[in-house]
Amino acid sequence: MRVHFIAIGGSAMHNLAIALHQKGYQITGSDDTIFEPSKSRLERHGLLPAEFGWFPEKITSDLDAIILGMHAKKDNEELLKSQELGLKIYSYPEFLYEQSKNKTRVVIGGSHGKTTITSMILHVLHYHDKEVDYMVGAQLEGFDTMVHLTEENDFIVLEGDEYLSSPIDRRPKFHLYHPNIALVSGIAWDHINVFPTFDMYVDQFRIFMNSIVNGGALVYNQEDAEVKKLAELTENPIRKFEYVTPKYRVEDGETLLDTPEGEMPIEIFGAHNLNNLAGAKWICQHMGIDEDDFYEAIASFKGASKRLEKIAESHKAVAYKDFAHSPSKVRATTKAVKEQYQNRNVVACLELHTYSSLDASFLKEYEGALDAADEAVVFYSPHAVKIKQLKEVSASQIAEAFNRNDLIIYTDPKSFEQYLKQKDLTNSALLLMSSGNYGGLDFNEVKHWIEN
Structure with missing residues (x-):
């Protein structure tokens, strides 16, 4: 072909x-x-x-x-x-569906957590040598590519993005997969350039739930009010399985997960990631992995690329980078780092980089998002605002939106880089949140500053 x-x-x-x-x-x-x-x-x-x-x-x-x-x-x-x-012209999700018509399609959707949950599922299946086709939005340890397609595998695991499919197909990608098994992790308004109202955005998830094949299964996060409401209202003849954040505790910078066999140390941390883990466990059970085997495998999961990815550590400090950019992700990620490093100075740096985050009318959604950090920094590029043809955003608008008196704001990449380079990070946890690179920040340089 x-x-x-x-x-x-x-x-x-x-x-x-x-x-x-x-x-x-x-x-x-x-x-x-x-x-x-x-x-x-x-x-x-x-x-x-x-x-x-x-x-x-x-x-x-x-x-x-x-x-x-x-x-x-x-x-x-x-x-x-x-x-x-x-x-014949396909969008890539449309083509993936064509490739998987005769397979059991497992689709992971949600405004946040979908990459991590998909990654967890693939890690567990890989650990137990269970071969599946897949498409995931981040590079994973032990996997050569982010897409794998065969003729023989029975299952395909797909990360279900709600963004548009192609310039000539304005349907959200996850509407095209028609899952046999689906998961929805949470709903928090995003992509406002495409879905200008919250109701319009939520409606995409209603359509997704209704696209599950008859007799299929929906796994959903009961702790998310919007998800719970949609799951309960759908009249689609499907089976429903709810999940909640499991019990855990943090001791000396280590997260201990409560399991039927007692407490188990795990590599990942943060309430949002433990919630993701609960959803992944349900999906794995639907795919033939029992609970004990799931726990055995998940203990070694270190996370997906750019999702609370540890980039440096020394006796004085630790640094993470994360793809977080929407308000709910920023809030959850910042809170997770502070919970894990309660006795350290948490320095959270957020780059406003996406269309939504740089939209003046959307900025108010960020109020309190960085409150868990001891020091909070926001970087944005006025040049990026112009390129995206958005209305100019001022530093005072950002300060007002975040509603934090000590917020530090940078608009020049060199000034931000200098701030990090000169900062005393002794007994600190540095968190760099962005879907970009702060105007050209070299993360290897950050590693050097932390480790030397």
Whole structure:
């Protein structure tokens, strides 16, 4: 089968391209720019385009499928040529569904926690040598790619994103999977450039629950009021399984999970991650992993990339980076670090980087999000605001939104870097939260400052 990727360099797109290449498909692709690690990974598999740009001549009638990424625009030259030739055009979630029609589809949805829960499930299955197909949004220890597709595996585990599928398919990705088993971890307003009201955003999860196949299963977080309400209201003929945060305690910087066999030390920490663990346990049980085997495997789970990922540690300090950017994620992650390091000075640095976080009308949602930190810093780039064509956001608006008198605000990358470099981090826990890189911060430098 010959498949061409328009915008092959995307995080999910390049992983899908590699997975199909490994499955024996003939893969080509284009993009106007490709960053690391996508660039090196595509190159390693012989899939990196010879030059960047869009080339309509690559689109020929003998292609079996076009996979269109969100990075491409509606007027993309290759897309227009594909439409002109009448080729079959898929978004990547649509193509994943085509690849998994005859499998048991397990889809993990939620505004927060879906990457971590998906990662936990895959870690447990991998530990017990249970082979499954999958798509996950973060690199995992022991896994070569973030997408794996076969003909023979019975299950496919999919991270279910609520963002749009492609420039010409405005449906949320997780609406296209039609799960046999689904999980919803939580609902907290996000992607306001697409879902301008909270009700509109919540409605996407109602549709997702109703897309579960007849007789399927819904696992849901009972502690989230919106999720609980939707789960109870759905008339879809499915089985429902609720979960709550399990009992645990923190002692000397170690989290001890309460299990039927007694307390068990685990690598991850924070109430939100323990809640994620409870959801993952239910899903694994639906996939044939019993409770004892789940606990044995989860004890060694260190977390997904950029999800409370420890990047440095020394006798004086520890540093974590986290993908947290929405208010609920920032609040939960900051609280988790303070709970784990109660006797340390927690320095929480948040970059406002996404469309939602840089929208002046949405900023008020961040009130109190950094309150658990001893020191709170917000970085944002006025240049990024202009690029995203949003209304200008001022430092005073940010200060007012977070409602914290001692909030430190930086708009210049060099000044922020200098602040970190000169800061005495003795007996501190540094938390760097961003879906970007603070205007070019080198995390290896941060490691050097902590360890020297």
